[in-house]
Amino acid sequence: MGHLLLEVFIIYLILSLALTVFMMARMYWVDHKATDKKLGKARVQELKRAGRWRQLPLYTMEEIAANKKLGEVRLTIFPNDSGKRGKYAIVLPGGGYAHVITDAEGYSVAAKLNEDGVTAFVLEYRTGFSCSDHAPMRDLARCVRFITEHADQLNIDPTGYSLIGFSAGGNLAGIYGTRKYGWHLYGTEKPGTLILGYPWSNINHWMQHPYWNIWEGLIGIWFQERGNFFMFRTHQGREKRDSLCVQKWIDDDYPPVYMFTGDDDILVKAGAHTDVLAKALRRKDIPLMYQRFFQVPHGVGLGKGTNAEGWLEEALDFWKKQVGEDDLQEEHKAEDHLVEDSKAEDSKTEE
Numbered sequence: 001m002g003h004l005l006l007e008v009f010i011i012y013l014i015l016s017l018a019l020t021v022f023m024m025a026r027m028y029w030v031d032h033k034a035t036d037k038k039l040g041k042a043r044v045q046e047l048k049r050a051g052r053w054r055q056l057p058l059y060t061m062e063e064i065a066a067n068k069k070l071g072e073v074r075l076t077i078f079p080n081d082s083g084k085r086g087k088y089a090i091v092l093p094g095g096g097y098a099h100v101i102t103d104a105e106g107y108s109v110a111a112k113l114n115e116d117g118v119t120a121f122v123l124e125y126r127t128g129f130s131c132s133d134h135a136p137m138r139d140l141a142r143c144v145r146f147i148t149e150h151a152d153q154l155n156i157d158p159t160g161y162s163l164i165g166f167s168a169g170g171n172l173a174g175i176y177g178t179r180k181y182g183w184h185l186y187g188t189e190k191p192g193t194l195i196l197g198y199p200w201s202n203i204n205h206w207m208q209h210p211y212w213n214i215w216e217g218l219i220g221i222w223f224q225e226r227g228n229f230f231m232f233r234t235h236q237g238r239e240k241r242d243s244l245c246v247q248k249w250i251d252d253d254y255p256p257v258y259m260f261t262g263d264d265d266i267l268v269k270a271g272a273h274t275d276v277l278a279k280a281l282r283r284k285d286i287p288l289m290y291q292r293f294f295q296v297p298h299g300v301g302l303g304k305g306t307n308a309e310g311w312l313e314e315a316l317d318f319w320k321k322q323v324g325e326d327d328l329q330e331e332h333k334a335e336d337h338l339v340e341d342s343k344a345e346d347s348k349t350e351e
Contacts, residue, residue, distance in 0.1 A: 088147065141187075163191050164196075170196040173194050201247060202272055260311050261274040
């Protein structure tokens with residue numbers, strides 16, 4: 001009997017490993033086309049030719065001289081072409097807090113937002129060994145303050161903005177939507193809407209929703225502990241680890257949420273992350289549109305050529321509804337209100 005069970009277990013390990021390898025390979029194959037990196041690259045070149053390309057450090061030279069890690073924090077501006085003043089979106093690419101996948105989940109999304117008439121900002125926040133205790137949240141707060149203070153120059157309405165985050169960027173956006181660890185703590189304008197793509201929302205409690213595939217579980221443990229290490233190093237108490245689990249901090253004042261994921265996501269499983277977050281949002285009656293797309297893997301970005309294609313237009317309609325506007329742009333136009341200064345002035349010094 002014992003020998004039979006061992007054989008069954010070995011077969012399970014082999015078959016589940018084969019399935020995991022196949023799903024990972026398919027994910028990279030689908031993502032290569034779905035993220036539409038060419039769209040982002042083309043938009044960057046278009047802005048450069050027009051002399052409208054702006055990429056700024058968010059911290060002053062004095063702050064960067066005192067802490068070189070701050071030099072990695074950059075804001076790339078994608079102004080709309082209409083010249084109309086309107087709402088804006090901050091795009092937060094993912095990368096597991098180890099790096100920032102700017103080309104796949106940043107520039108291409110910003111370019112698509114421009115096509116829809118929305119001015120977008122892509123934030124490269126601190127990750128990897130440059131990261132520290134909630135550093136990405138502080139970087140995002142700095143970003144929101146900078147945009148708010150330069151609203152006239154940027155030709156945007158600083159209220160009712162949207163955070164668009166993917167994977168770890170979705171975790172960052174989700175946490176920033178909370179009063180305890182987000183906008184209220186840092187004293188910034190509250191987001192009008194959160195738009196979350198396959199958010200890594202339940203970083204440290206996903207094991208409460210176990211996987212049948214042991215290899216997927218091991219992958220989850222690897223990303224979990226790597227993210228915790230970069231965020232907190234070895235000083236990881238329960239309170240700090242809980243601070244990265246979005247569903248624990250949903251209150252009545254949480255922003256409306258548009259959220260999507262894919263049934264074939266093996267890195268951030270819907271049952272352990274987005275389903276859990278959706279349940280917490282519904283418990284507090286937070287406006288929510290939640291989509292689970294068939295045969296869509298992790299990391300698809302815009303989702304071109306997948307069942308998720310068109311999610312961004314749906315999300316923008318949701319955003320418009322939540323901020324009570326038929327159009328995210330106003331009628332009045334401006335010639336060019338882009339920021340020329342390469343430094344973000346801010347009275348709050350990085351601790």
